Amino acid sequence: MTLLTCSHTLASRALAMVVLCWVALFSQHVGAQTTYTLDDNVGSFRLQDSLAFLVDPDGKSNIDEILKRDRNRFSPASTARSLPLREGNSVWVRLSLARDAHSTAKWTLAIPLPYLDYAALYQPDGQGAWTRQVAGDTLPVDSWSRPALYADFKLDVPVEGAYDVYLELRNFKPTLMPLMIATESKRNSQRELEHLLLGGLFGALIMLVGVCAIHYLQSRSADDGWYTLYAAGMAVVVSCMTGLSGLWLWPQSPAWSNYTHFSMPILGLGATLIFVRHITSLDAGFPRLSQAVYGVAGFGIPIALLGVAIDRSVADVFNAVYLATCPLLLLVATIQTWRRGHAVGRWLTIAYTPNAVVTVYIGLQMLQLLPAWWQSRYLMVAAVALSVPLLQQALHLRARERREVQERADALPTQDALTGLLTRPLFDTQVELAIKRSRQNREPSAIVMVEVVNYSYLRESYGDAIAEQCLLRAAVKLHRVLRDVDPAGRVDTARFGLVLDGVASRQELTERMVRLVASGLIPLPGLRPEVTLQFHISCALLTEVVADKRTVLQELQDVLHGMSPRTRRPIRFLEPAPTMPAALPSKEDGNSDRAPLTPHSKP
Known part of the structure; x- marks a missing residue:
C-alpha cells in the first residue's frame, strides 16, 4: 500500500512539473514581442508577425493611464487576424522598433484604410513625454498630422536600441489592420504612384462624364442626362472609397466623410442597377426581372440611411x-440581355463582371464568411478602372442604336416601312427630275420597273411572313445593282421602280439587269423549303424614247402585264414610238412656194 501511494505521489509531482514547464514556456511565448528592424536596404515592408495589443473598453484612457495601469497586460495577436474593435472602445497596439546599425533614413508608418475612424501614433520625445500624431475619418483631414488619403505617420526612431511606439485605434467593427513601414523616400515614391494611378482613373471617369454630357447636349435627351449624372456619381463613389473625397472634396467635414465611406458604395450599386435596367431596356424583354431590379435598387436608399438611424x-x-x-x-x-442578342448586353457583362466578383467578395468578407483581405477595396478600384472604356463602348452602341431608330422614325413619311425604299409619291418626283435632266441637259438615264412575279404564289404557299421576307430580300438584291446616288422606290405591292443615272446603252443596262435576275434565282438563305425570286423587268432608256412624266411608269407596267410568267425574255425595253415618214415635196409644190421669175431676175 505504501509503495502504491509513493508511486501515485511521484506521478503527480512529475505531471505537475510538466504542467509548470508548459505554462512557463507558454507565458514566455505570450510575453514575447517581435522587434522589427528598420533596414535601409529593405526600404518598405508590412508587419507580418505578431502584435501586442490591449483593449480599452470605454476608449477614454490616455497613453499615460494605459502605461501606468496596463503596461503588462498587452496580449499577442497575429497580423493576419482582425483586431477586436467595436463602437465605443479603443485598441492599443505596441510596436517594438530598432534601427539597423547602418540605417540613416527617415521612416514612416502608414495604415492604408481610408475608412478607419481614428488612429493616433504615440512616440517618446526623449524628455519623459509623448508626441502624438492623429488621423482618421472622424477628424477633419485638415487637422491630421499629415493630410493624406489615409493615416500616414512619421517615425522618429533613435539611432541605437529598441524603441516602443503605441498606436491607438478606433473603428465601429473588427478590422484587419495592415501596418506598412517604409523609408521617407520610398513612401514618397509610393504616394506618387498612388496619385498617378488615381489621376489616370479619375481622368477616365471624367472623360466618361464628358462623353455623356456631349451626347446630352447634342440630343437633349433625358436619358443622356441621367447617364451623365450616373457617371459623375460613380466618380464620387470611387473618390470616397479611395479617400480622395475627404482629402479634396470635404476636408473639413468629418461627419460627412465618415458617413460617405459607409453609404456611397450602397448608393452607387443601386444607381448601377437602375443604369443597367435602363440602358438594356430590360422592361421590354424581361418585365419581371426589370421590376425586381428596380425594387432592389430602390431598397438601397433606406439601407444607406441605416447608418444614421441605428448602430x-x-x-x-x-x-x-x-x-x-x-x-x-x-x-x-446583363447576361439575359446578351442572350437576347443585344450587343450592349455583351459589353455590360464584360464591364461589370470584375466589379461584381470583387463586390460579392467584400460583402462575404464583411459577413465574416471569407477571410479578411484589406486589398479587396483596391481591387474594386482596379475593376472600376477596367470598366470605364467598356462602359464607353456600351454607351456608344446605345447612342448609335437610338440614333438609328430616330432616323428610321424621321424617314417613315418618305420610306416604305418594309423595304426602306422611297414611297410612290417621292419616287414619282425622282422620275420627273430624271426626265427633266434628260431633256434640258441631255444626261443619259434609264427608268426601270422590276416585278417579283412569283410573289402571289409565295404568299399563298408559305404565308404573309415568308412573302414579306422575300420582298425584303428582293430590295436587298436591288441595292446590289444600284449606286448610292440611284433612287429606288416601291410603286406597288411587288413592284419596284429604279432610276439609273448615267446609263446610255441597252447593253450596259442589260448586263446589270441580268445580274439582278440571276441573283433572284439563288435560293434565299435560311428558308426551308428553298425559295427563289423570279424577276420581270421593263426598261426605258431616256436616250431612245421621249418619256412623258405622267405616263412613263404606266407604260412600263403595261410592258410587264404583257409578259408571260414563263417567258424566256424577262428583260424588255420600252420601244420608241413609231413615226410615219414625211412625204417628199413635188416639183410643182416645191416651185409654188418660190417667187415667179421675171425677165430681169436670175434663176
Missing part, C-alpha cells in the same frame, strides 16, 4: 447582405 455595426450587416446579393442580380440582367 453602425448592425447597419453594416445589412450593407454586407446588399453588397453580396445585388451584383448577382446585376449580372443576371
Whole structure:
C-alpha cells in the first residue's frame, strides 16, 4: 500500500512539473514581442508577425493611464487576424522598433484604410513625454498630422536600441489592420504612384462624364442626362472609397466623410442597377426581372440611411447582405440581355463582371464568411478602372442604336416601312427630275420597273411572313445593282421602280439587269423549303424614247402585264414610238412656194 501511494505521489509531482514547464514556456511565448528592424536596404515592408495589443473598453484612457495601469497586460495577436474593435472602445497596439546599425533614413508608418475612424501614433520625445500624431475619418483631414488619403505617420526612431511606439485605434467593427513601414523616400515614391494611378482613373471617369454630357447636349435627351449624372456619381463613389473625397472634396467635414465611406458604395450599386435596367431596356424583354431590379435598387436608399438611424455595426450587416446579393442580380440582367442578342448586353457583362466578383467578395468578407483581405477595396478600384472604356463602348452602341431608330422614325413619311425604299409619291418626283435632266441637259438615264412575279404564289404557299421576307430580300438584291446616288422606290405591292443615272446603252443596262435576275434565282438563305425570286423587268432608256412624266411608269407596267410568267425574255425595253415618214415635196409644190421669175431676175 505504501509503495502504491509513493508511486501515485511521484506521478503527480512529475505531471505537475510538466504542467509548470508548459505554462512557463507558454507565458514566455505570450510575453514575447517581435522587434522589427528598420533596414535601409529593405526600404518598405508590412508587419507580418505578431502584435501586442490591449483593449480599452470605454476608449477614454490616455497613453499615460494605459502605461501606468496596463503596461503588462498587452496580449499577442497575429497580423493576419482582425483586431477586436467595436463602437465605443479603443485598441492599443505596441510596436517594438530598432534601427539597423547602418540605417540613416527617415521612416514612416502608414495604415492604408481610408475608412478607419481614428488612429493616433504615440512616440517618446526623449524628455519623459509623448508626441502624438492623429488621423482618421472622424477628424477633419485638415487637422491630421499629415493630410493624406489615409493615416500616414512619421517615425522618429533613435539611432541605437529598441524603441516602443503605441498606436491607438478606433473603428465601429473588427478590422484587419495592415501596418506598412517604409523609408521617407520610398513612401514618397509610393504616394506618387498612388496619385498617378488615381489621376489616370479619375481622368477616365471624367472623360466618361464628358462623353455623356456631349451626347446630352447634342440630343437633349433625358436619358443622356441621367447617364451623365450616373457617371459623375460613380466618380464620387470611387473618390470616397479611395479617400480622395475627404482629402479634396470635404476636408473639413468629418461627419460627412465618415458617413460617405459607409453609404456611397450602397448608393452607387443601386444607381448601377437602375443604369443597367435602363440602358438594356430590360422592361421590354424581361418585365419581371426589370421590376425586381428596380425594387432592389430602390431598397438601397433606406439601407444607406441605416447608418444614421441605428448602430453602425448592425447597419453594416445589412450593407454586407446588399453588397453580396445585388451584383448577382446585376449580372443576371446583363447576361439575359446578351442572350437576347443585344450587343450592349455583351459589353455590360464584360464591364461589370470584375466589379461584381470583387463586390460579392467584400460583402462575404464583411459577413465574416471569407477571410479578411484589406486589398479587396483596391481591387474594386482596379475593376472600376477596367470598366470605364467598356462602359464607353456600351454607351456608344446605345447612342448609335437610338440614333438609328430616330432616323428610321424621321424617314417613315418618305420610306416604305418594309423595304426602306422611297414611297410612290417621292419616287414619282425622282422620275420627273430624271426626265427633266434628260431633256434640258441631255444626261443619259434609264427608268426601270422590276416585278417579283412569283410573289402571289409565295404568299399563298408559305404565308404573309415568308412573302414579306422575300420582298425584303428582293430590295436587298436591288441595292446590289444600284449606286448610292440611284433612287429606288416601291410603286406597288411587288413592284419596284429604279432610276439609273448615267446609263446610255441597252447593253450596259442589260448586263446589270441580268445580274439582278440571276441573283433572284439563288435560293434565299435560311428558308426551308428553298425559295427563289423570279424577276420581270421593263426598261426605258431616256436616250431612245421621249418619256412623258405622267405616263412613263404606266407604260412600263403595261410592258410587264404583257409578259408571260414563263417567258424566256424577262428583260424588255420600252420601244420608241413609231413615226410615219414625211412625204417628199413635188416639183410643182416645191416651185409654188418660190417667187415667179421675171425677165430681169436670175434663176
